[in-house]
Amino acid sequence: MRLNCLSCGHKVELDNAYDEFEGPVKCLCGTMLEIRTKEGLLKAIKVMDPQTPRPSQPPGMPGAAA
Template structure:
């Protein structure tokens, strides 16, 4: 079966293993799609939330004043 990427429109080819599947699928464009299939039918698709990454904190340069 194929699914259309919600982000770029690319047709993502899925094998038989995805006929009954629920979980993330990654598109070529890097988008994570969360899909749900039953008996080869697409039941649901949405863009998966990207995994939470620790945000880089800006470093303060206190006490490092040049001069």
């Protein structure tokens, strides 16, 4: 599956692991895209709010040492 970054237009290649997926995808430009796919088709895409913590980051103060 291929999708275009909403920020820079780069074509982001996704393999079959993303056929049933909901979550963040990072473009080469650094933009985080929130996507939802079903049966190998893109159902929704939006640029993530930079203030929203990513699922892999624990909540806390931005920029604070862990």
